[in-house]
Amino acid sequence: MRTVNSLRRDTYADSVALMRAARRLGDLPGVTAASLVMATEANLRLLADAHLLTAEAAEARPNDLIVAVRGDAEALAHALDAVDGLLEQTDSPTPAASATPAARSLTEADPATALALISTPGPYAAAEALKALRCGMHAFVFSDNVPLDQEIRLKREAHRAGLLAMGPDCGTAVIDGIPLGFANVLRPGRIGLIGASGTGLQQVSCLLDANGEGVRQMIGTGGRDLSADVGGITTLDALELLDADPGCELIVLVSKPPAPEVAERVLARAARAGKPVVACFLDGSGSLAGDGARPSGGEGTRSSAGDGTRSSGGGRVTVAGTLRDAAYAVVEALGGKAPRGVERPRLPVPHGHLLRALYAGGTFAYEARQLLPDAATGTETGTGMGPAAGEVLLPDRDLILDLGDDAYTAGRPHPMIDPTVRARHLRVALDDPRTAVVVLDVVLGHGAGADPAAALAAELERAPSGQRPPVVAFVVGTDADPQDRAAQEARLRAAGALLAPTSTDAIEWAAAMVTSPGHERAQELTTAGGAV
Incomplete structure (x- = not known):
């Protein structure tokens, strides 16, 4: 098993395009890890922590693109040959060519342009957003790793101009x-x-x-x-x-x-x-x-x-x-009738005593911690830090993980795009006899993976429902989302997951199954649907 880096000088690609290409490289036979990142100082640290940085990229500059791949020799050669083609692919049909040439800078944009989307390496994002504001545009800053003082300056400038600075991150x-x-x-x-x-x-x-x-x-x-x-x-x-x-x-x-x-x-x-x-x-x-x-x-x-x-x-x-x-x-x-008091299904009696919530969405982790404030958050336990981590360690206490945190995406796309890291955590949690219940979110929509339920369902199907801990899942999406919400929910149900209607219901149901000492509080909670 080898790790190689390919350095593309002065080559920029949008972070979403890089994440999608990395996901597709990681799916190639013989490839065990893949990452495509701009060579910023923060990204170099993440690659190094994931053991994906080699001497080949030692002289990389922030405007350079690094392709990092681990796998067998034949797979590495094939993966590097495939990079350019993968970067050109999109998840949607290519729009018809426009007679108007694409602007190559914010100052070249149509004067009627009202908003700029900024997705550059973090150290450069604020400067581009400031240019947008000074051109009279609102700024949507998708980039992360923007210094706090730059965010404050950006937002104060937007406020003075009567514009919005959305972001960073x-x-x-x-x-x-x-x-x-x-x-x-x-x-x-x-x-x-x-x-x-x-x-x-x-x-x-x-x-x-x-x-x-x-x-x-x-x-x-x-x-x-x-x-x-x-x-x-x-x-x-x-x-x-x-x-x-x-x-x-x-x-x-x-x-x-x-x-x-x-x-x-x-x-x-x-x-x-x-x-x-x-x-x-x-x-x-x-x-x-x-x-x-x-x-x-x-x-x-x-x-x-x-x-x-x-x-x-x-x-x-x-x-x-x-x-x-x-x-x-x-x-x-607004005068409607919300579905309060929906009857909760009969919950299975688990064999273990610990709750494991493995989220792709960080907000769901915060919501869960309101109910289980003493749960481990993961980063202090060393659980699966990055793609190079060999062993996923689960603590002897409840665990609520935000697997979209930087600690778990070093060298890999976000779990809403690439399910690999979360699937590995799920397998370990299901095999752990201490686990009473697992909670999962599946987020649909633009930018998310084409079939986010598939990898999770595959892990559930490794063992029949009666031979593994129960799994409570919820799907965040609409009927119009490209992933087909009904199909995603059906896939999870077929694999034996219990589908909750919301993130709140999911953690309440899971807490109700926890029977270990110290969880009497969770057993006594009441909700609109009755006693938890």
Whole structure:
């Protein structure tokens, strides 16, 4: 088994194209690991940590492309020959040629261009986003590894110009009906969503779609926007825009745990909005146990028993503790009937005593930690760090992993694109006699893998349901997504997975199966569907 690097001088490719090409290289016979990255300092460290960096790339510069492949000698030669062709492939038909030549810089773009999508190596992304802002364009910054001080400068500049800086590390958005990043195919409608949480926005918007509601705008802000350092600049600017939009009838805020003082500032502005606002911050302010959420702008009251929401700001703001409760609160605020109180299926009695949640979406991990705050998060246990890790180590405690974190994607695409790393963790979890239940998410939409359920289902089918721990899975997607949501759910059911309707239900069901000492709290939780 050998590892080789091929260095392409002054060659740039979009990160999504690189991830897709790496996934396809990794699927070739005889290839055990593949990565295509720009040679930034951060990416070189990731390759080195994954044992995929060789002397061949020692002189690489940030504008160079590195192709790193591990496998047998014959496979390596074939893989390197295939790289150029794979980079040219797309997951969708090639559009018809345009008579207008493609712009080769932001200054050459059509003056009517309203938005620029930035997907360059992180150290260069802020400079390109600033150029876009100075050309009068909103900036969607898909790039990660952007220094914090550059993010703050970028967002302050956007605020002064009356524009939005979405990101860095902005995973999803839908602007005027155009999907950006990892986004689902959503029906148009009257709801505006703002989120410092990519998969959280996807879950809420997909639940709204399933309940007949549509999206007016979905504005991603990047995961650090509600930190104390950034101060919610983009979130507050997006609130102003949606509040002034007559076509937006209700605003939704979704975030991983924010800085408390920033959350209060955002909720105070939401309370002054001229339309209803539903906020879900996944910070424990509204627990899975139905304890309600921290109100803003006055004393809050529970809107209904056991639904995990509170009203505040004169009743204009509803604060929900979970992604499910946020979506259902929106449906009800707009006069619809949410499917609360859906009967939970009979749950199997597991043989083990530990819960293993293996997520591709980081927001789902934060939601799960509200219910199981003492669970291991993975990085401190050394579980499967990168593609070169030989042994996946599972701790002797509950485990909630965000396998989309950089620690697990070193040298590999995100698990929403390439399921290899998660499939390996799943196999180990299923074979571990301590495992009581496994939780999985499957995220559909633009940018995600063509058949994300397949690799997970294959692992489940290695052993009949009665001979392995039960698996609770949920699918985030719409009927219009390219992966065929019904087919993905059917594939998982056929493999023996128990399908939950939402991320919230999935972790509640799994917690109900845990029988080890220390989990009596989980056994006593109540939900809209009854006792957990």
